[in-house]
Amino acid sequence: MPDVSGTKRITDVGPHDYHDFLHPVIKNNYGKWKYHEILSPAHMVHVSETGDKIYSVRVGSPRLVSGSFIRDLCDLADKYSGGYLRFTTRNNVEFLLDKEENIEPLMNDIKKLNLPLGGIGNVVANIVHTQGWIHCHTAASDASGVTKALMDDLYEYYTDAKLPAKVRIAFACCLNMCGAVHCSDIAVLGIHRRPPKLLPDKIMNLCEIPSTIASCPTNAIRPDTYNGKPSVKIIEEACVFCGNCFTVCSGMPLSDPLNDGVSIWVGGKVSNARTKPSFSKLAVPYLENDPPRWPKVVEAVKTILDAYKNGAEKGERVGEWIERIGWPKFFNITGFKFTKYHIDDFRLGEATMNYSAQVRQ
Amino acid sequence: MPDVSGTKRITDVGPHDYHDFLHPVIKNNYGKWKYHEILSPAHMVHVSETGDKIYSVRVGSPRLVSGSFIRDLCDLADKYSGGYLRFTTRNNVEFLLDKEENIEPLMNDIKKLNLPLGGIGNVVANIVHTQGWIHCHTAASDASGVTKALMDDLYEYYTDAKLPAKVRIAFACCLNMCGAVHCSDIAVLGIHRRPPKLLPDKIMNLCEIPSTIASCPTNAIRPDTYNGKPSVKIIEEACVFCGNCFTVCSGMPLSDPLNDGVSIWVGGKVSNARTKPSFSKLAVPYLENDPPRWPKVVEAVKTILDAYKNGAEKGERVGEWIERIGWPKFFNITGFKFTKYHIDDFRLGEATMNYSAQVRQ
Amino acid sequence: MSKKHQTPLLDELKKGKWPSFVTEIERAAEKSEMTDDLLGQVEQSYKEKMGHWKHGGMVGVKGYGGGIVGRFSDLPEKYPGVKEFHTVRINQPSGFFYTSDILRKIVDVGDKHASSLYNFHGSTGDIQILGVKTSELETIFQQLVSFGFDLGGSGSALRTPSCCVGMARCEFANYDAMNMCYNITQAFQDEMHRPIFNYKFKFKFSGCGNDCTASIARADLSVIGTWKDNIRIDQDMVKEYAKKINLHKYVTGKCPTKCMSYDETGLKIDDSNCSKCMHCINVMPKALRPGVKGGVTILLGSKAPMVSGPRLSMVLVPFYDVAEDAKNGYQWFKDLIGKIWEFWDEYGVSRERVGELIQRVGIGNFLEAIGLEPLPEMVSSPRGNPFVLYEEYVEADGEKN
């Protein structure tokens, strides 16, 4: 550690000023863009009121990358885009070019690096995912692995625009849902199915009892004593295996290789286009963890995607398609079984029942 | 009381068999009707697969009627419809005729009785209302009076079909809503605005404490003691003046002539046609009781009706019209003020917020 | 007879075109002495802006726990005629059909033994005779029974079921609502007259999704007609309508499932996608008719706001083949109701309607208890939160739970 005694440590500089990283064409046309055109699933052009154009070439990334990966990108940027590039909000890379003639050579070099070109328009977008077994202590499944297995299988859906609309898939390794799971077209969520195991000594030494009790969504954690000291007990019938107690109290681990796994969700949406934003809804309550490639999970996602591709109208998002054909038909087409788990029995669940005689027969 | 000793009292005979009251044409064509045609706001014809026809002539009724009123109807039925008549689910009277030539004379006789002919098609339907000060102990306003004042003013809307669709108005004199208030196009609801007064002696002698406490939707009633006996106290800040405690405990009256009054609700619907059934929503939180004619209430209902008549598309119910133009515009057109009272803060209120950036600017 | 009380405020309500309840009370007062005092007390209410009735208490006919709503004036000295002013609820005939003869019999009873005031009908469906003294209750009951009428429901009991006009005068009826209503009411007389439930329980029967009884909003158990097969189309009549109405805008454009289309070749309906909402049939009754395989959607739980907010009924049985079951006296339906009541009896608390109970214990558990499968038709969408109470798991020794 450098010796900082005597000198004032510099802090609170905040994020770097973005102006320093903007392509000159972008600087000159900032706020003046007139329209864009998607030229292929891997590149588009934005045209300014001034007539200037900027080309964006989009490349897929696994998000968890090495320094060498970044250096590869930098080399390409230096070669073709004046050193300018950006990342998207879904972890794709975008090279920003002002020269049309650089597009093809850039794409060729990208192919040589075995990186995917695509992600624009009606594709399966890059999967927004989380840490999983790579870095997080509460993961019920692995993020990078499931994402890789899915994207390998859906590769053509990323590179070619074959779908009625863009499909946004998300993965989160636990119910904290660090990302987009609660509002995605298709989502995979790591889940536990057994209550926390109580480690009374840890609880006594490391946990705040009131906040542990408050952490439970179903009020399943109750005060108790252990060796005369405050502790907790669990009403197992009420536990929904959410893991929030473990977040605040390391003495309540939930991991259970036999019962952990994932659930699959569909029909969420963030944009305000046409229909209001909406949550993802439960499609498949449980599939076991089956590393390294989680074949059943991949199959379930493919089932949804195929049904959607065959059934949806142009421009219809997954959730909009399901709302149009109705949930009974969705379960019927996909073959997923509808169970009591699908009926929302949580706080606002009442609002989700069918209060009408509108029923397809 | 007749002496019934020695003889077995007859009970449980149940409702009278309806077959005895059916018009012969109806008996013969039961289940065979093919279509109907609305011939005027006061009469329609139903045509059977057999070619038979039955004419229905509809007449408005105040619902609270004298024996003489019923005898008048009977006389007309004897004269024109073979003695057959029925009432509708909204308290209109329907004469059932098999002879077309009887329609006009019947209508003339009805006019002589000063009874309204109408109620069919796109009209203001008869108001479904309740007991009010005529018969109920929990009434915060009077049902028959408000209904009469409204129907006097809306008379032409009942006799002529001037509206985009049928408008169903309901009145209830307290939050028990004995009728249709929670799902009507326009509804008027009697309300209190002060917490119950506690009459400790009555509470002690007449009320079950646990069920009194359980009756409160907001948990505002708490156990207390009075002269050493179990009683209750009220957290006034939490009371929503619903009167449910008074229903189970006569020691907690709420009536307060200074503060009782009505609220106005809009946009509810029962049918499954097009849109799903829906609740009436708060439009005007409070208008004072102003007997005998409640002019402000009549004016508010007229305001809604006029705005609806001018703005709605053919076939659009009040709620469907508002959903199409948006609630901001509804409040804007009617001039009703939107307040914090309009924002649902009850159990499922969360589900009613605008979780989108879809906002008309 | 001269009026006992001055009623300047109520007199205002004798004016205006709509028939006046005040006039009706005055006409009743001509028949019955007690009714004059009603005018007096209501006038006082109008003046003071508050009611003058007390709670009902212990009023009824022997052996029955319901059918009478007790009512006492809180100004009995001033208005002795309304000291006791109970309401008798009389179970109406299915579809509210009457003959003049039977109506006269009913009002003969009320004109003689009560205030000569009636509701045709109460919001639940009963005929109501208002203004009955305790001493007259048994007489009125006996007389009603003598010509085949019985009391309706009140209190913690089955309430008077009601139905729409259905097959008697409506081409939209998908099942015989009037018959089912009659049969079910007769079958559950004991539950109606002898309160044994936690709270009230209401049935309403509507022949189609138009729901002319408002069953989906006002019945614990809503029975709404539907059909399984295709809408019957008369293409020629469709063409006639097309001359008068913009079908694209007002018919196909308003179809909730967008399962219709119209062009030169005629009207096409993807019936597998039709949710039987009735709209297109409503607009073109001469061209369209429901299918011939009629049945019923059974829904559960609607009620007024007390205590946990208003409720609409939710789908319990998407399609019940009522025509088939009618052959067995609706036995399947009655068994289902029995199971629902048993569950309610077992798990409900006092003054908890069945819709509130189910919400409290969880719909999944309720369905298991009454032996119905969870179906996607029951929800507008599956759950959007991850708090699932999984019941299956694997033990370390490989055993499945």
Added chain:
Amino acid sequence: MSKKHQTPLLDELKKGKWPSFVTEIERAAEKSEMTDDLLGQVEQSYKEKMGHWKHGGMVGVKGYGGGIVGRFSDLPEKYPGVKEFHTVRINQPSGFFYTSDILRKIVDVGDKHASSLYNFHGSTGDIQILGVKTSELETIFQQLVSFGFDLGGSGSALRTPSCCVGMARCEFANYDAMNMCYNITQAFQDEMHRPIFNYKFKFKFSGCGNDCTASIARADLSVIGTWKDNIRIDQDMVKEYAKKINLHKYVTGKCPTKCMSYDETGLKIDDSNCSKCMHCINVMPKALRPGVKGGVTILLGSKAPMVSGPRLSMVLVPFYDVAEDAKNGYQWFKDLIGKIWEFWDEYGVSRERVGELIQRVGIGNFLEAIGLEPLPEMVSSPRGNPFVLYEEYVEADGEKN
């Protein structure tokens, strides 16, 4: 360098067309010793189907309460390289724009002082350097600061705000999201680095209703571009689109407010009814553009499910004239945020997000406290239940309360 651990399961994931994170870890392992043990531990997780990390604990740089996520292996003897494997969150530049120079500087730091593994980017928006030992934290921090980067947020603090590409490369942007994001982040550095809140608080800035940052689902405070005036229409281009697309079906027919119509005379929009959903503009970007009076809708409260279920943000300020306020350094906005935080500080409890708090105390009360008017734009519909807590009443002496 030869691999320390056999990883047959992970090796499976080096196959397939999508770039492999396993390959990336191996490439990182070439730069950094510790990373080899990551492969070993993750392989063991794949074999056992469970993770091997412990809670984070007290890890950070001096003076800051956030920006570092501590992480320790629960198998430190077996995998000493990952005994300490913290993550450093670095606040990304607005819009995720970089030059190759600056990116190389960042990875120079991580390749030398950490595992050579990165997330570009974390779900909140940060650049993340994975695999940092406690002893290296200060060095990394100092080096980042030296070229103008700072840590991002973690813990009960303001989290790293993020924004879409906005005006830099998008014709739909209704305000300068990148600038606002930068300005607000700089203004609230203290709240970001020194946790003082009840729980985390996130901002996300999207230039239009497409919401390419998912702000409405993932930010306590969502800032979404909109406009006040009319959609700009190029009727000739509309005609071009009409040749390729069925506008009735795919454009006007999908408009949520049905405020558009199209015929020979061109496209008509009733802009007073347009809810700025972006759909028509999305489909015909060459023909339609948002109006020129750009602004922002401010929404509040979205978050993941813990504890009371997932939330979307709800409308708080229907239209905020951000262009005007930008001239004052977004002072009105900052004041509003200040009031929200003050309320949260006053009434919130530990681990309660602001959306949960508002729900608990009531939106009406919250609005009063922060000085905003209740508006119908905030609700999808007014209340449907009668349990209104009226605050006004009249006293017997005529006094109003």
Added chain:
Amino acid sequence: MTDETKAQLEEAIVNLIKEFTNKKRFKPGDIVKEMEMKFSVNGVTKDDVKAAIRDLTDSGRLIYGYAGGSFLSLPE
């Protein structure tokens, strides 16, 4: 159920209601649950209790009351 049990059952119902006069309002459902428990050894069923209540109300020994919900009570 024997006649003797039936008589005991009816007696028990009346006594229970008498005992709790002005303290608790017994809903018919409460009575059923109480009596099923009390007479479990005699094999008394829900229907038996309902029949007993019907006997008691038909004969006028008990009457029904209403206060937001129905209950059984002694004649006033």
